[in-house]
Amino acid sequence: MSIPIKSIPIQNVSQKSPLSLEANDWKALDDIKEWSQFSQSVNKEDTQWESHIVIEGMHCAACAFKVENTLKPLPGVVEVSVNATSGHAKIIWQSNLIKPSLWASGIYKAGYQAFPASDLLHQDERKKNQRQALWRLLVAGFCMMQVMMFSVPTYMAIPGEMTSNMKGLMEWASWVITLPVMLFSCGPFFKSALNDLKTKQISMDMPVSLGILIMFIVSTAATFDPNGLLGKEVYFDSLTMFVFFLLTGRWIELKMRDKTAGALDVLMRRMPRIVSRVNPDGSIEKIPANLLQVGDTVEVKPGEAFPADGEIVMGSTNADEALLTGESAAIRKSIHAKIIAGSFNLTNPVHMRVELVGQETRYAKIVHLMEKASTDKPRLALMADRIAKHFLWIVILLALSVGIYFWQFDHAKAIVAAVAVLIVTCPCALSLATPAAMLSMSGFLARQGILVQKMQALEALTQINTVVFDKTGTLTNDQIFIEKIFTNKKITEKEALVIASSLSASSLHPVSKAFMNAGEIDTSLKIEKIEEVSGGGLLAKTSLGVFKLGSLAFCGLKDNEFDHLKEEQLQVHLMHDDNWVASFMMTESIKEDALQSIKKLKQHHLNIEILSGDKLSSVKKVADQLSIQNIKGQCSPEDKLRHIQLLQSQHSKVLMVGDGLNDGPVLAFAHASIALGQGAPLSQAQSDFIILKGELRLIPQLIEEAKRTMKIIKQNLVWAALYNLICIPLAVMGFLPAWLAGLGMALSSLLVILNAARLAF
Amino acid sequence: MDILYLLVPFSVILVLVILVGLWWAVHSGQFEDTEKEGERILHDD
Numbered sequence: 161m162s163i164p165i166k167s168i169p170i171q172n173v174s175q176k177s178p179l180s181l182e183a184n185d186w187k188a189l190d191d192i193k194e195w196s197q198f199s200q201s202v203n204k205e206d207t208q209w210e211s212h213i214v215i216e217g218m219h220c221a222a223c224a225f226k227v228e229n230t231l232k233p234l235p236g237v238v239e240v241s242v243n244a245t246s247g248h249a250k251i252i253w254q255s256n257l258i259k260p261s262l263w264a265s266g267i268y269k270a271g272y273q274a275f276p277a278s279d280l281l282h283q284d285e286r287k288k289n290q291r292q293a294l295w296r297l298l299v300a301g302f303c304m305m306q307v308m309m310f311s312v313p314t315y316m317a318i319p320g321e322m323t324s325n326m327k328g329l330m331e332w333a334s335w336v337i338t339l340p341v342m343l344f345s346c347g348p349f350f351k352s353a354l355n356d357l358k359t360k361q362i363s364m365d366m367p368v369s370l371g372i373l374i375m376f377i378v379s380t381a382a383t384f385d386p387n388g389l390l391g392k393e394v395y396f397d398s399l400t401m402f403v404f405f406l407l408t409g410r411w412i413e414l415k416m417r418d419k420t421a422g423a424l425d426v427l428m429r430r431m432p433r434i435v436s437r438v439n440p441d442g443s444i445e446k447i448p449a450n451l452l453q454v455g456d457t458v459e460v461k462p463g464e465a466f467p468a469d470g471e472i473v474m475g476s477t478n479a480d481e482a483l484l485t486g487e488s489a490a491i492r493k494s495i496h497a498k499i500i501a502g503s504f505n506l507t508n509p510v511h512m513r514v515e516l517v518g519q520e521t522r523y524a525k526i527v528h529l530m531e532k533a534s535t536d537k538p539r540l541a542l543m544a545d546r547i548a549k550h551f552l553w554i555v556i557l558l559a560l561s562v563g564i565y566f567w568q569f570d571h572a573k574a575i576v577a578a579v580a581v582l583i584v585t586c587p588c589a590l591s592l593a594t595p596a597a598m599l600s601m602s603g604f605l606a607r608q609g610i611l612v613q614k615m616q617a618l619e620a621l622t623q624i625n626t627v628v629f630d631k632t633g634t635l636t637n638d639q640i641f642i643e644k645i646f647t648n649k650k651i652t653e654k655e656a657l658v659i660a661s662s663l664s665a666s667s668l669h670p671v672s673k674a675f676m677n678a679g680e681i682d683t684s685l686k687i688e689k690i691e692e693v694s695g696g697g698l699l700a701k702t703s704l705g706v707f708k709l710g711s712l713a714f715c716g717l718k719d720n721e722f723d724h725l726k727e728e729q730l731q732v733h734l735m736h737d738d739n740w741v742a743s744f745m746m747t748e749s750i751k752e753d754a755l756q757s758i759k760k761l762k763q764h765h766l767n768i769e770i771l772s773g774d775k776l777s778s779v780k781k782v783a784d785q786l787s788i789q790n791i792k793g794q795c796s797p798e799d800k801l802r803h804i805q806l807l808q809s810q811h812s813k814v815l816m817v818g819d820g821l822n823d824g825p826v827l828a829f830a831h832a833s834i835a836l837g838q839g840a841p842l843s844q845a846q847s848d849f850i851i852l853k854g855e856l857r858l859i860p861q862l863i864e865e866a867k868r869t870m871k872i873i874k875q876n877l878v879w880a881a882l883y884n885l886i887c888i889p890l891a892v893m894g895f896l897p898a899w900l901a902g903l904g905m906a907l908s909s910l911l912v913i914l915n916a917a918r919l920a921f
Numbered sequence: 922m923d924i925l926y927l928l929v930p931f932s933v934i935l936v937l938v939i940l941v942g943l944w945w946a947v948h949s950g951q952f953e954d955t956e957k958e959g960e961r962i963l964h965d966d
Contacts (some may be wrong), residue, residue: 287953297949299940306936310929329926333933340940 186261189276195260198276202252208238211260212253215291218247218477222363223272223352230359231263250532263653271355280530290629296405300345303337304400310334311397320434324386331383334396341400345407346372353394364548364591367555368406369584375399378579389575395583398906402588405909409595412602413615435467436460438511455824456514460505466512468501472779474511480504492692499813524796529825530846543619547590547877555585562892564855574895576831580891585884589908593876594619596916599619602867604920609837609852617848619873621866625860627761628804628826630818631772631779634836635786635856640674643747646724648740656742663709664699667692671732674746697732708735715740729778746779751783753857758786760860764844767812771800773822790874800826817859818843834859865919872919876912883908 178209189195199211211214216226224242227249238258241247250261267274310330313320346369354367356362366906379394386392401532425886436444438457450837452458457473460466461846466479476494481503490506493499499512501521518524597616605612612618629635645653659677666687686703693699695820697710712725715733719725730746758768769790772779776793783791792803804826807814816823816830827833828846835847836854851858887904946952 291947291950293954294952295944298947302940302943303936306932309932324923326925333929337936340937464932513953853949 173677186264187272189264190261192255199260199585206256209253209255209275209313211253211618213249213251213264214247214275215242216247216275217319217351218272223355226355226359227267227270227272230266234258234263234266237263243543243685248419252617265579271351271358277551279563282707285289290414293407293411296345297404297411299340300400300404302405303345304348304404305342307334307396309336313591328383328386331394334394335380335383338379338400340855341403342372342376348410349406362549362552364587367587368550368591369547370552371588371694372399372403373577374582375586377799378583389572391576392581400589400835401906402586403590405592405596405913407538409592409599412599413595414724420680429859434730438836446806452517454514454517457511458512458514459509460787461509462505462507465504466499466501468499468514468518469515469516469523470495470499470512472499472510473513475508475806477508477510478506478633480506494692495606505581523821526821526824529797529801530828532825533621543594543873548587551587551590555582558585558888558892577892580901581888583905584887586905587880588905589880589883589912590877592909592912593916594768594873596913596918597876600916600919601865605849605865606876608858609855609860611850611852612847612848613850617832617844618866618869620813621815621863622870624815624863625768625809626769626772626812627815627817627857628768628769628807628830629769629788630820630823631774632748632781633819634817634823635754635770635782636750639677639749640746641727641749642678642744644676646722646745647742647743651741653742654679656734656744659707660709660732660742660744661696661728663687663690663707666690667698671730671746675744705737708738709733748782750782751854753855755786757856757859758788759861760857764860764863771795771803771826773800795826797822801829804829816847817856819854834862869919872916876915879915880908880913 189198195209198213199209202210218224220226227242228240231237231251232424236254237251238254239252240249248551264659265273289302299603304633304861310333314330323677349365349369350367350373352363375395376399378390379396379399381388381390382392384392398656404425435447435449436459436492437447438444439451441730444459449879452468458467462477472493472495474495476492476497478490479493479499480490480862481500494509500523501516502523516522519528559578559581562581566574595615598612598618601610601618602615641761642657645656647653647656657675657679659682661675662681662685663681663879664675665681688701689699689701690700693710693714697708697716700707700709709732712719712733715735716738717725717733717735721740722743724743724745727745732744732746733740734742734744761768767789767790770783770788771790771792773795776791779791779793783789791908792799800823804814804816808831813830814830816826818824818827818833819836819837819838823835824843824846826834827843832849833847834851835844837844837850837852838854850864851862883904887901891901
């Protein structure tokens with residue numbers, strides 16, 4: 161089925177699916193011309209490259225470590241970081257020492273597949289993976305139901321009611337139906353257990369695979385040779401149910417992961433590939449976007465995305481920057497207005513002069529920073545994985561010693577006792593404890609308006625000690641409002657407001673919206689002509705004369721003319737025929753639930769900070785009202801990231817709450833992160849939780865719920881351990897009949913799931 | 922109850938047939954976009 165990729169450039173292969181990339185195929189990518197498809201040069205001499213690839217076959221953090229450990233010792237590999245959740249990996253390598261095919265073959269040796277992260281390849285691979293996962297789940301689910309149909313009669317029958325022939329037939333039927341589960345559904349467990357064996361690193365899949373295999377072998381033996389060494393009990397029903405539960409958890413997780421991966425891909429692909437360049441002679445030429453140079457002029461039609469950062473040189477239009485800033489209203493862009501690459505042109509064709517292209521654009525830089533941050537994210541060790549290692553060794557040692565002990569007296573009894581230990585200790589309850597609780601909580605939180613994107617973050621959330629907030633849009637509302645009005649005493653404050661509102665009616669600027677919200681419109685004021693000057697204000701010719709509404713400079717005022725003009729606050733002034741009429745002091749409104757939420761967070765002994773791109777004075781104003789002491793203003797995305805890294809190096813566990821594109825890298829890097837629902841989708845894609853309606857009061861609640869989840873997980877783990885503690889000695893001494901062991905196993909799993917279900921209420 | 926000796930093997934075969942059907946459905950993309958197909962009838966093309 162696979163199509164050899166050798167001499168074909170990556171981007172042309174995308175239509176031909178399905179794809180598979182073998183270690184050898186990577187040789188085609190050793191050519192320097194191909195590198196830019198998935199890499200970028202780190203230094204000026206082009207000797208060091210940073211490649212982004214997708215690794216298939218990883219299930220957990222242990223796998224990520226495995227890939228890192230295989231690649232790091234290779235000569236020429238400078239840095240490797242693998243993100244287990246997204247399957248992305250970043251590799252920095254020296255082109256004079258190593259070629260992509262060499263490090264790629266390292267990944268194959270570790271038991272995984274690697275793909276260059278050009279988005280189309282990625283998508284095909286993801287689709288294939290999704291189909292496989294669904295197929296495994298459906299097989300396990302369907303076969304589980306059928307096996308149950310054959311098991312129930314044997315449970316219900318009064319002894320003697322069912323002939324041994326009939327029982328044998330039922331067991332045989334169960335065996336046939338369990339086969340597809342073993343062949344198709346259990347693949348991922350066995351594969352990763354085999355990898356564990358090869359690399360001598362243990363994850364939860366190892367005890368799980370061992371349990372499944374032992375159960376299947378014992379049941380098979382019992383089916384075909386009921387009088388044999390391994391007893392006459394079958395466990396097909398427990399086995400299929402266990403596999404189905406585990407796969408359901410993995411399937412839901414894969415779904416959640418894909419949703420965000422998909423969102424990111426859409427954003428990456430929105431940049432146009434072909435642009436219309438305006439030549440100096442006025443002719444328009446279509447060129448590939450990567451040939452665009454600084455200083456070029458391009459024409460952008462309505463409905464197209466702007467290909468670069470720049471400035472409008474001809475025409476005016478409305479732009480949609482929602483994906484980047486979260487601002488849902490269209491933004492008026494007239495001549496000389498700044499354009500951000502990736503925003504959409506909505507209404508009119510315009511010409512723009514290109515100032516920054518490709519990787520230099522603000523958009524690309526932030527996306528790059530965000531990708532880097534998500535792979536550099538510090539991991540908090542998960543409880544279940546820590547337990548898995550010890551658990552496995554204890555179980556194997558115990559089974560062995562029991563077997564050896566009984567071997568001296570009775571060979572048959574030795575095998576039965578060892579098998580009983582292995583079956584009793586099948587880590588069903590243990591491996592279901594964490595995912596069941598997290599899934600149940602995710603469902604509960606979704607009803608409260610919080611989307612959980614990374615379930616592990618629930619555990620991380622209970623370990624944080626610092627909460628860092630962004631200001632604009634997070635602690636404050638997007639809108640600004642009028643705090644105070646100064647007038648020249650000839651008119652009242654209300655009259656000034658009515659005039660200002662009437663002038664603003666046609667404008668979409670946020671300040672205009674503040675006037676519209678505050679005052680009524682006077683319809684008797686006839687506006688003959690109105691002009692919006694970008695970065696200045698409104699100039700209107702009306703039946704009552706010429707009005708100006710706008711900034712200090714636009715109105716021609718000097719800041720020493722009146723006392724209130726000196727204040728460091730957003731101000732808008734109203735002029736009538738060049739005479740000052742009124743000044744409006746604007747302020748940001750703090751969200752209603754902000755103060756209460758911060759108070760609650762402080763009760764949890766959390767350290768609260770504000771990191772903002774805004775001026776320090778306006779940050780301080782908000783911070784004072786919320787009594788937050790640690791604040792930082794005028795931060796670029798890089799500054800924010802550096803500050804978080806500093807906090808983390810001082811052993812702070814950070815929860816970041818933000819909404820804008822500027823917060824994206826920090827959201828990706830913090831131990832746990834919350835994005836607010838009305839924010840930029842790019843930031844949402846990188847956060848652990850999304851609060852859909854942006855209510856801050858949900859943050860303390862989320863932390864409490866996370867703690868509740870951990871409590872349940874701990875209960876579950878204790879229960880699983882307790883069950884094993886009680887049953888193992890019984891099994892060792894031979895007091896535990898096999899059917900009771902099977903029943904106990906099913907009941908302990910059920911108890912774990914029911915206990916987890918309590919979270920949903 | 923002798924009929925069970927026929928019906929049980931028959932049901933096993935039926936399960937296998939249904940599994941083949943499921944395999945086809947999953948791998949031909951029947952579950953890929955469950956919303957779009959439902960809405961398709963509402964759009965003329």
